[in-house]
Amino acid sequence: MWPVRRPPALPNQPGPPFDNLTARRLRVALGMGPEHVAYGLRVSYGLPYVTPDLVLAWERGIVCPTSPELTALAGVLWCSPGELIGRPRTLREHRVSRGIAPEDVARAVGVELLVYLGMEERDEWRGTDRQSAALAELLELTLPDFVAVTGREKRLAECLRGAVSTRWQAYVRQVAKIVPLDRRLVEETLMDLHRQYQGQMVSTLSWGGGGERSGEAGQEFLDEIVERFWEAVERRP
Numbered sequence: 551m552w553p554v555r556r557p558p559a560l561p562n563q564p565g566p567p568f569d570n571l572t573a574r575r576l577r578v579a580l581g582m583g584p585e586h587v588a589y590g591l592r593v594s595y596g597l598p599y600v601t602p603d604l605v606l607a608w609e610r611g612i613v614c615p616t617s618p619e620l621t622a623l624a625g626v627l628w629c630s631p632g633e634l635i636g637r638p639r640t641l642r643e644h645r646v647s648r649g650i651a652p653e654d655v656a657r658a659v660g661v662e663l664l665v666y667l668g669m670e671e672r673d674e675w676r677g678t679d680r681q682s683a684a685l686a687e688l689l690e691l692t693l694p695d696f697v698a699v700t701g702r703e704k705r706l707a708e709c710l711r712g713a714v715s716t717r718w719q720a721y722v723r724q725v726a727k728i729v730p731l732d733r734r735l736v737e738e739t740l741m742d743l744h745r746q747y748q749g750q751m752v753s754t755l756s757w758g759g760g761g762e763r764s765g766e767a768g769q770e771f772l773d774e775i776v777e778r779f780w781e782a783v784e785r786r787p
């Protein structure tokens with residue numbers, strides 16, 4: 551039997567912004583594993599290509615469900631589709647959420663339309679500092695949004711995971727280069743996240759959860775590391 555493959559998304563029809571963390575929390579609250587969600591999507595909603603790995607990819611933000619997939623996922627998780635729609639994350643999602651045409655963005659930041667559309671398609675902003683500032687102003691991007699849109703979030707996540715799982719001091723300079731924040735604020739935030747992560751791992755082990763439970767708790771913390779970083783930054787005076 552040939553493997554069933556996920557059909558490609560239609561061009562110019564991206565799915566809505568997806569709140570992957572809410573999807574995972576709802577699944578866990580229902581006592582369901584990724585395999586249960588995948589089974590429900592295959593049997594009840596006619597999506598034969600959905601596997602537990604695809605469900606996990608959605609939950610970890612690696613890929614986003616299309617609009618039909620998101621609607622079906624909401625049905626399996628007993629929630630409304632609106633509960634699974636998160637804040638815009640990609641360049642295209644921010645533009646669409648503001649109701650701005652690609653031509654207007656290209657004109658405002660000073661790039662050719664086809665060049666801009668290519669950056670949207672690859673989700674890879676390559677503008678200069680001046681163009682980036684114009685983009686942030688036009689789309690009203692917050693600092694977390696700006697980091698995500700300019701393609702720095704993946705590198706930030708890698709540094710943060712290293713900081714909490716090893717020596718946080720070794721990652722201060724790297725994180726400070728990625729996010730334009732005061733160095734002292736970066737140091738305090740990394741130290742706080744490191745303490746939280748290490749404390750959670752020790753606590754899980756001390757309660758007799760064993761390696762599997764500790765590993766799951768640690769992976770969840772690492773999957774949410776970027777969101778935890780920005781929350782910790784906002785809490786700082």
